[in-house]
Amino acid sequence: MDTIINAIVEWLKGVLVDGIMGNLDGLFNNVNEQVGGIAAQVGTSPADFNAGVFSMIRHISETVVLPIAGIILTFVMTYELIRMLIDRNNLHDIDTWMFFKWIFKTFVTVTILTNTFNIVLAVFDVSQHVIQQSAGLIQSGTEITPDIMDSLRTDLEAMELGPLFGLFLQSFLVQFTMTALNIVIFVIVYGRMIEIYLLTSLAPIPFSTVANRETGHMGQNYFRSLCAVGFQGLLIMVCVAIYAVLIQGIATDGDPMGAIWRCVGYTVLLCFSLFKTGSLSKSIFGTG
Numbered sequence: 001m002d003t004i005i006n007a008i009v010e011w012l013k014g015v016l017v018d019g020i021m022g023n024l025d026g027l028f029n030n031v032n033e034q035v036g037g038i039a040a041q042v043g044t045s046p047a048d049f050n051a052g053v054f055s056m057i058r059h060i061s062e063t064v065v066l067p068i069a070g071i072i073l074t075f076v077m078t079y080e081l082i083r084m085l086i087d088r089n090n091l092h093d094i095d096t097w098m099f100f101k102w103i104f105k106t107f108v109t110v111t112i113l114t115n116t117f118n119i120v121l122a123v124f125d126v127s128q129h130v131i132q133q134s135a136g137l138i139q140s141g142t143e144i145t146p147d148i149m150d151s152l153r154t155d156l157e158a159m160e161l162g163p164l165f166g167l168f169l170q171s172f173l174v175q176f177t178m179t180a181l182n183i184v185i186f187v188i189v190y191g192r193m194i195e196i197y198l199l200t201s202l203a204p205i206p207f208s209t210v211a212n213r214e215t216g217h218m219g220q221n222y223f224r225s226l227c228a229v230g231f232q233g234l235l236i237m238v239c240v241a242i243y244a245v246l247i248q249g250i251a252t253d254g255d256p257m258g259a260i261w262r263c264v265g266y267t268v269l270l271c272f273s274l275f276k277t278g279s280l281s282k283s284i285f286g287t288g
Contacts, residue, residue, distance in 0.1 A: 016164040017156045020171045038240050041189050042233040043131045046124055046196050057201045058117060069113055069204030076212045077106050109211040116203045120226060124196065127230030134237045174264055181267045188274045189236070196229055221287060228285040235277040243270045 047054045081102050112119065156164065199222075206222035209215040246266045 013159075013164055016168045017153065020156060020164070020168050021153055038185070038189055038236060042192070042236050043128060044193075045121075045128050046193065046200065047121070049193050053197060057197050061117060061201050061203060065202055066113070066116070066204045069116075069208040072205060073109060073113060073208040073211075076209055076215055077102070077109070080105070080212050105211045109208070112207055112210065113204055116207050117200070119207070120200050120203045123223075123226045124230050127227070127233060130231070131233040131237055134234055174260065177264055178267065181264075181271050184271045185274065188271070192229065192232060192236075192278070199226060199229060224285045224287045225282070228281040228287050229278075231285075232277050232281040235281055236274060239270060239273040239277065242273070243267075 041049075046057075084098055084102060156167065159167075203222070206219045208219075210219035243266060246269075247263065
């Protein structure tokens, strides 16, 4: 009878060990792939990220938004001419150089407006170059090493049935947590690119206001927003570099399950840091 009971217990232990390892191994692989792909995704230009979406955004900007920006520019430059004439002693003190100045400002603004898309892409090209150069910050991998998983299996096989069942329940909680974190990382990284596309689509409107002193702050704030979103990628890379160092520094001595929970904690910390990169970048560039 004891032999039968021991065989059943060993079988249950094997099932629980395999279940725990199966839950943890697949989940961490998903997070590893998501975190490891951040560098490639963040370092991709808007044109290369999705050619179809980029083409659509460019078409909308040039055919829908640009004519509206032209109307706004006409109003702004007319207002600028009126203010210029009124400020010179209510038309009693007029110099011809004022008209040349107004023509020059109009010419420069029209040139900027017709090359809006190229200017926007230039901003992101600069930020992408910086991001790609910073990719070397990640000196070590961001993956959960096989040593941690092998050590965990060895310790699990030496445990009794009761504690194994408790760890099996914990693995379900880890499963839920890591799945949620995987979704959060995806949303943050791809959400940044969607924000870039949205900003790009409306670029002609704020650029049409830069010639006037009273309305020029709209174009200035927009340009700072472009820089903030572009260089947010650099902050994301720094977060991933810190995460890589923390993950590789985890020790499994005698407590592999504790090491797994620390991995979960570091991943939660990574998600929190990624959320903060947007507001931090905007505060640096004075837009938030």
